[in-house]
Amino acid sequence: MPFTQLVNASLEILLNRLLTLDDASSERLRALSGQRLRVRIREFPQPLTFAFSDKVDLLGDTDSPVDCDIELSINTLDKIGDLNRLNQLIQQKALTLKGDLHTAQAFGILFKELNIDWEEQLSRYTGDVVAHQSFNLMKGLKQKFSRDMAQLRSVLSDVALQEKPVAAHPLAVEDFAGEVNKLRADTARFEAKLTQLEQRKAGKA
Amino acid sequence: MSEQLNNETTHFGYKTVDKANKASMVAEVFHSVAAKYDLMNDLMSMGIHRLWKRFTIDCSGVRAGHKVLDLAGGTGDLAAKFSRLVGEKGQVVLADINQAMLKVGRDKLRDKGLIGNLEYVQANAECLPFPDNHFDLITIAFGLRNVTDKDKALASMYRVLKPGGRLLVLEFSKPTHEALSKAYDLYSFHVLPKMGQLVAGDAESYQYLAESIRMHPDQDTLKAMMEQVGFEQVTYHNLTGGIVALHRGFKF
Numbered sequence: 459m460p461f462t463q464l465v466n467a468s469l470e471i472l473l474n475r476l477l478t479l480d481d482a483s484s485e486r487l488r489a490l491s492g493q494r495l496r497v498r499i500r501e502f503p504q505p506l507t508f509a510f511s512d513k514v515d516l517l518g519d520t521d522s523p524v525d526c527d528i529e530l531s532i533n534t535l536d537k538i539g540d541l542n543r544l545n546q547l548i549q550q551k552a553l554t555l556k557g558d559l560h561t562a563q564a565f566g567i568l569f570k571e572l573n574i575d576w577e578e579q580l581s582r583y584t585g586d587v588v589a590h591q592s593f594n595l596m597k598g599l600k601q602k603f604s605r606d607m608a609q610l611r612s613v614l615s616d617v618a619l620q621e622k623p624v625a626a627h628p629l630a631v632e633d634f635a636g637e638v639n640k641l642r643a644d645t646a647r648f649e650a651k652l653t654q655l656e657q658r659k660a661g662k663a
Numbered sequence: 664m665s666e667q668l669n670n671e672t673t674h675f676g677y678k679t680v681d682k683a684n685k686a687s688m689v690a691e692v693f694h695s696v697a698a699k700y701d702l703m704n705d706l707m708s709m710g711i712h713r714l715w716k717r718f719t720i721d722c723s724g725v726r727a728g729h730k731v732l733d734l735a736g737g738t739g740d741l742a743a744k745f746s747r748l749v750g751e752k753g754q755v756v757l758a759d760i761n762q763a764m765l766k767v768g769r770d771k772l773r774d775k776g777l778i779g780n781l782e783y784v785q786a787n788a789e790c791l792p793f794p795d796n797h798f799d800l801i802t803i804a805f806g807l808r809n810v811t812d813k814d815k816a817l818a819s820m821y822r823v824l825k826p827g828g829r830l831l832v833l834e835f836s837k838p839t840h841e842a843l844s845k846a847y848d849l850y851s852f853h854v855l856p857k858m859g860q861l862v863a864g865d866a867e868s869y870q871y872l873a874e875s876i877r878m879h880p881d882q883d884t885l886k887a888m889m890e891q892v893g894f895e896q897v898t899y900h901n902l903t904g905g906i907v908a909l910h911r912g913f914k915f
Contacts, residue, residue: 460902463717492727492750511747512776518721 462504462518470516479574486568487512493561498529526557538566673811674878685811690761692868699863700767701738706858715907716740719802719833722911728752729799734788735759735806739768746777758786788816793823804833808879818892824914830894832885835876836908843904851876882908
């Protein structure tokens, strides 16, 4: 089975599905219409060639001419929507770009500005009430999880520092580091003095 | 060539028929399956035909402004993608000998909003109604084995292709492993006709499909046929263990 084509087909379906969920994406896509962009992600063996029209087509070819060819690491992928960052990344050699800078920027913006109302999307299948309640429930759970995690961090910190002192307080660590530095300086001074005395003794003999 | 038994007869699956009758017999098959063609393709290949077609597009080198002929284009899977890739200044001609298939393809593409750079032509691959040196790319996917005179069709494609243009032939071929070949035979002759009967109400057409695949020239024979009519740098790529092969040739 052609594996590259399977990956590309899945990715293409996903990208186009996401774009259709955001009404404003068609305007951003229009800015790229007729252009082609090749993205070489260093962590992936195959480059991805995007051809833009009223949809995004993902091609598996590696050598056809494109408007813009960029090579980058996966960590850098989300930063290409910002023109200033783009220039910075090129200067830092975190990204290699050949061709039209604006194609790369428009591509970054296309996905960076994706704004999908997931509650609205869910309501199409479940109705407004269920969707609203589900999202409220999820928000509540998320907030509760964040609160619980913060509380847990605080409790563990207290236990480790005070009740069962298995960890040192930052101030104690700082004080200890200061004492070590002072001892290192004293040792260095003593060593220098000793060397001086040895040289003097050797001179007399 | 293996297809032609003598000047007057040819294969229709495992049957030997008059050349003059093959086109109408093939037309009857496709007329019968046209409405359920896409569904059956998905079922029979478990959706893999879409990946084979994607591979064809990846090998096409098609660009904005190109003129593309999708021959035996059936229900327009390739033409839909080419239409977007060549853009407004390009042109895609979806050609098929079978009016029913062409109608299904046209309706499907129009429903997708693909208009403007797409044209539909009912044409016989053996005598293409286009000027010399006209297209940048010609594709024929799962169509060549149904053509009565394949040499004549390849020569006709060569004629209408521009110098520098390429022909892509995606077609069933010969599996490269013995075990796969046996499993494939079992599937083709025992499962496919039953599936065709169940879904499309037509077992015979799918029996013909299995037989026509076996009678189609193998990878190297087709490569030689393409070279014979003038194509250069002809190569082929086996897909799914050689069940399908993509042949590519250039006109210089």
